[in-house]
Amino acid sequence: MESLLAAAHLHPATFSPASLSSSSCSRSPSVARGVRSGGRTVRCAYTKDAILYALEHDAMFNSDEVIQWESGKTINTIAAAQGISIRRRCRPRYPSEGSGDDKAVPRDILEQIIWDKEVEVSQRKAKKPLRSVMESSEHAPPVRDFMGALTAAYNRNGVPALIAEIKKASPSRGVLRENFNPVEIAQAYEENGAACISILTDEKHFQGSFENLETVRNSGVKCPLLCKEFVIDAWQIYYARSKGADAILLIAAVLPDLDMKYMLRVCKSLGMTALIEVHDKRELDRVLKLDGVELIGINNRSLETFVLDTSNTRMLMEKRGDIIRDRGIMVVGESGLFTPDDVAYVQNAGVSSVLVGESLIKAEDPGRAIAGLFGKELMR
C-alpha cells in the first residue's frame, strides 16, 4: 500500500491506512478510500489511469479531484454546488478533457488571483516536484505553536491577540509602504506585543514573497508565522512549511469542502495550524461541518468587491457564536481594523484574535502603531 501511495506521490501521513474505506471499491482500484461527503460515504479510487497520470505529472490529487475523476463532474460543478463562485481554470483534469478554458475572463479579483496562482503553482511544481518539497519540509525549522501564542497573548492582555501582517501592497490599496524591510517590521511587531506575524507571500498581487517568509523565520524573530497565501494545492502547504511557516491560510471561498478537509489533514500531519477564512454564513456553515477546525478567520473584506464592513464579524458571531464556542474554536477578526473602537467592537462580537495589516504597515513606525490600535501597550 505505502509503496503505491509513494509511487503516486501521495503522502502516507495524510493518506494513512486508517483513512481508507473499510469496504473495498467495486472497480479495480490500486488504492481505494472512502470519503464522507454531505453525510454519505463516497467510495472512490485512485484508478490505474489516475496513478499513471500522477506519476507522469508529478501530481498529488486532492480529494475533490478523486471524486471528479470518478464522477465525471468538473471541479467547478462540484464547487458551484457548494456555493463557491470562484471558478478554477487550468487545474489538472482528466487528460482527455484538455487543460482548461482559455477564453474565459475572470469575474473578479479573487478569481484573477486564483487563475494566476494556478499558473504560478504549476511552474513552481515543475521546478520543485512534490517529493522534493516534502523532503525540504522535513528539514525545516521546528513548528512553533501558533494557537498557543494566540491564547497566551489573549490571556495576558485581555484584548484580542494580534496577528500583525507584513504586506507591501494589496489589490484594493496599491502599494502600502515604500520603505519595506520585512525583518525590521517583524522585529518591531514582536517588540510591541504581536502574538504572531502574518506574511503575504503572493508576488503578483501583493508584492510579497516566500523569501520574506524564510528571511523573517531565520532572523531571530520568535513569533509564530502565518503564510498568507492563496492555497489551491497541498503542494503549497509543504512549500510554506519548508520555508518556516507555522500556520497557513485556507480560504473557504476558494476551496471546496473536501479540499479543505484534505488540506486540514496535511496541515495536521505537518504540525501546522490552518486559519480557515470565511466571509459569509454559507462559508461558515461549511467550515463548521469539518472536523479538526481550531481557528476560523472572519474576513470583514469581501474578496470579490473589496467592501469592508466590520459588522460582518458581529453578524456571523450572532448567528453561529454558540456553535463556535461549544466547539472551542478561536475566531480571528480580519481586515479593516484601524482604531481601539474597531478592536473593541470585534472583541465584543466574540473574537479573541485580530489580523491587522494596513493600519500598522502604513504607519511611519509599524511597531509603535500597535499601541495606537489597541489604545494601550501590549505585554509580550
Ligand SMILES: O=C(O)c1ccccc1NCC(=O)[C@H](O)[C@H](O)COP(=O)(O)O
Ligand atoms: O487586502 C486586499 O486588498 C485583498 C484583496 C483580495 C484578496 C485578499 C486581500 N487581502 C488579504 C487579507 O485578508 C488582508 O490582508 C488581511 O485581512 C489584513 O487586512 P487589512 O488590515 O485591512 O490590511
